[in-house]
Amino acid sequence: MMNRLFGKPKVETNALQTLDKLNETLEMLEKKEKVLLKKAGQEVEKAKEYTRAKNKRAAIQCLKRKRLYEQQVEQLGNFQLRIHDQMIMLEGAKATTETVDALRSGASAMKAMQKATNIDDVDKTMDEINEQTENMKQIQEALSTPIGAAADFDEDELEAELEELEGAELEEQLLQPTTVLPSVPAGRQAARPAPKRTAEEEELAALQAEMAL
DSSP: OOHHHHHHEEEEEEEEHHHHHHHHHHHHHHHHHHHHHHHHHHHHHHHHHHHTTOOOHHHHHHHHHHHHHHHHHHHHHHHHHHHHHHHHHHHHHHHHHHHHHHHHEEEEEEHHHHHHHHHHHHHHHHHHHHHHHHHHHHHHHHHHHGGGGGGGGOHHHHHHHHHHHHHHHHHHHHOOOOOOOOOOOOOOOOOOOOOOOHHHHHHHHHHHHHHHO
């Protein structure tokens, strides 16, 4: 148990160190590839110069060196491909290990939780809850049951009395006379009361009456 706990960080550290080493190697190969490509290009330029100078032998030697550089570039490309493949596999293995560790931790936590929760304790708790619920129902029913004089009342008699009251009220409503509003003949409007005159209007009317005499 202790070895497993202390072994995980070491394995993860080794994986990270290996990835770093592969990255460094990949960068080194890329730099060498650029150098070789530059040298191959220089040999091509030299071959062109020797060709213009009619030095066929020297031009051929330049092309041979160019071919050698190109072969080395191709070899470096294969090395880089293998390193990329190794890095992908290592990263996949690292992800798989981390996933398994996470699943193992989850399983251990679930096991501990189940161990802490006993099924007998759960059944006992549910029985206590059901018992308390039933007791509460009985208490509520006991409190809602009428006691004393109210317990002697007959529900049927009370309902019959209520029906008699409702019938009497309906009969009283039917016997009340209906109020009929007076009808106004068609085309005739009710006379409106004359507006009340002011003191000045009354004085003016009195003066007009005297002048008429």
